[in-house]
Amino acid sequence: MSRIIIPIIFAIVSLSSFAQNDVKEDSIILKKIYDTSLLNGKSYSWLDYLSNQIGGRLSGSVNAQLAVEWGEKELKTLGIDKVWLQSVMVPKWTRGVTEFAYIETEPGVTTNVPICALGGSVPTPIGGIKASIIEVKGLEELSALGKEQIEGKLVFYNRPMQADLIETFRAYGGCVDQRYSGAAEAAKYGATGVIVRSMNLRLDDFPHTGAMSYGNLKDADKIPAVAISTNGADLLSSMLKLNPKIKFHINMNCRTWKDVKSYNVIGEIIGSEFPNEYMVVGGHLDSWDLGDGSHDDGAGVVQSMEVLRIFKEIGYKPKRSIRVVLFMNEENGLRGGKKYAEVAKNKGENHVFALESDAGGFTPRGFSFDCDDANFNMIEGWKPLFEPYLVHYFAKGGSGADIGPLKKDGIVLAGLRPDSQRYFDYHHAKNDTFDAVNKRELELGAATMTSLMYLFDKYGVK
């Protein structure tokens, strides 16, 4: 054995025994974190309150304000170092009197179908609109059809989510342009309104709302936009095949108001060694108005709060400053996320890591990371620590909408990835309610997030 090899072996052995001690310590702490969440967790009872006592909380609503006050009050019970509200102007849109629609096969012969206004839509005139329908499979088909075929009609976007994609968020990404830009595009060809197939992989009677944009259309050119349930979409499509001349009636009185003042809710534990390095964990406090927003994103809110509560409960004192941020207005403006990043930048705060939970309260499968290779390699080394908790998925990819504006060189952004198979059954619909969330699944998610925060705090960002 040469004189060079011996010291290398010693170095490897000592590194490895150091690493083994670390692994042992980390395993013990992760076990404590999971036990605390599963045996003595607070996430589920928090969600119960947020969902059942407050309910749906669209930006600018009374409920959104109640949620802000609740979040601040609850964070103040945790004994963390600071809790404050960060003001931000948000859009205010109201649904108004319950909207309705029907198919008219001939005058007086009508079939009701479940619809809802898309968020941000203009209303119909009083008395509603009625027009014949042209069905398309997406935005591309519009230009091929041209103004002649579209003018004066309702455009029916009916491209379904692709069921063969295993990750349902990819299937969503492949369809959501119909909802977001469908009205703006159809208006250019003189359409009188749009009907969009709900972003739902299941066949049922729930219409799913969601954000839309008119782009730079003038107010006078804006046309009403509704979502139709998947069953309703299939019915409408079948009836159109039998008789292309059927008409569709929509009645809604939604409205956009002036922006109003709202808040991000922020809590902080000051770091013991590197107080000027900030790590964020968060979800968004606002939700759509149809359900009570339990999966989207009540789950992410209470899981994020639970991260700091668990740290306090197990007596873990982070080296870096850890903030929980309950972002306002993810759904229809992202104003809270933008504001938080803007203030952080103006104050010169060094954000090194941010984690968002905004994909539902289902069994956690892992995380996706928006980061460089050095950090991703470090993360991959942590995989064995998560295996006892059946958390296997660690991949590069997107993180979360609210933390996106924090992106800069050197920061690691992460998104919790729960099982996604059921998510779009509930997303933005009336059935996104507390009973659709399983206590253990929610708690496992909170523990998985806390564990990742712990590891990043301990080892730092590369």
Added chain:
Amino acid sequence: MSRIIIPIIFAIVSLSSFAQNDVKEDSIILKKIYDTSLLNGKSYSWLDYLSNQIGGRLSGSVNAQLAVEWGEKELKTLGIDKVWLQSVMVPKWTRGVTEFAYIETEPGVTTNVPICALGGSVPTPIGGIKASIIEVKGLEELSALGKEQIEGKLVFYNRPMQADLIETFRAYGGCVDQRYSGAAEAAKYGATGVIVRSMNLRLDDFPHTGAMSYGNLKDADKIPAVAISTNGADLLSSMLKLNPKIKFHINMNCRTWKDVKSYNVIGEIIGSEFPNEYMVVGGHLDSWDLGDGSHDDGAGVVQSMEVLRIFKEIGYKPKRSIRVVLFMNEENGLRGGKKYAEVAKNKGENHVFALESDAGGFTPRGFSFDCDDANFNMIEGWKPLFEPYLVHYFAKGGSGADIGPLKKDGIVLAGLRPDSQRYFDYHHAKNDTFDAVNKRELELGAATMTSLMYLFDKYGVK
């Protein structure tokens, strides 16, 4: 480079390019399998029929017979080589008129609590039984208490499932002795009956039934046994703390009849190269009577049928003979599983592989295997093929109750492992119904099973 090394390198290179072609072919076939299940699957509509048109199907019931006839008829539509019924005598136990129970704090002051008879229990005498209660945390506490404290009382087994265990089947395993042996043990100390906390991690109002045994007690010594819902158990425990003298009344008229004839339903595709090597995939056709048995084990039944249907649909001709077996009587006797193994042994059939799905129709996480190291190493080599489908869990462990009797040297036994967090919310209870099964999750399970069957058929068992 020595003359020895060069041939080795050639061998490695050619092996590796062979292996790469195999991986490519396997990836393409797995994609076909998943696409077929998700886009053109039959498992969900089969389950709809079995659950909603037939319903709960306890061994010996009319519904069990209807399920046998349905299974045979459906398998015959698949164009496989053989379909037959294998007769087996099964126990017949009936619940009778709906059972009920209440807590009596003082004469005339009563509180109803949700209970159900455990499967196989003797009835109460007409008019029911009423006695005071002694609460224990498990079988161990009984002997410490002794006959003096137990005689004439109802023993209340109240050890809950351990919430900190990530794999809920382990938590079940840690409690189920109370249900299975609780009555036999308590009877030895002169108890008049037993009340067992439901095997459920959630707090709710559903009592969960399940198999129990009186061991070798004489008929005259058998005592009634019921499950109480988790909320009911917590209530009873609280009331006992306030007043240890409260009484509990149980009324039930369940009954055990003579064994009756029933059937395993079997379908087969004859292997093209090794027709005398048998591979089995199955679930159990019987279920408890309270719900409609959608998760336990309607899901496993239709997923197993789907394996053969997918092979036919994609035109895959297995080299080995593949059998789907819909086992009768897993829940309260395992007679179907034992009969199948007995007949196979008597006929000298060489069974090389068996896979069971009996853990619910939730998102598939992987498999556990009862096999030797050589086979397990081969299986581990297949992990990357499953990663695109978010199937990561491959571990040694149990397989399935019905295929257990096939165990012998050289056979590989496997069990599908779906996400288990929600399973015991429904297991053996009234809410195990079709609406609790998600179409995509069920279909992903079927595809995952089909993929494993394909790989074992292609590469054989070591």
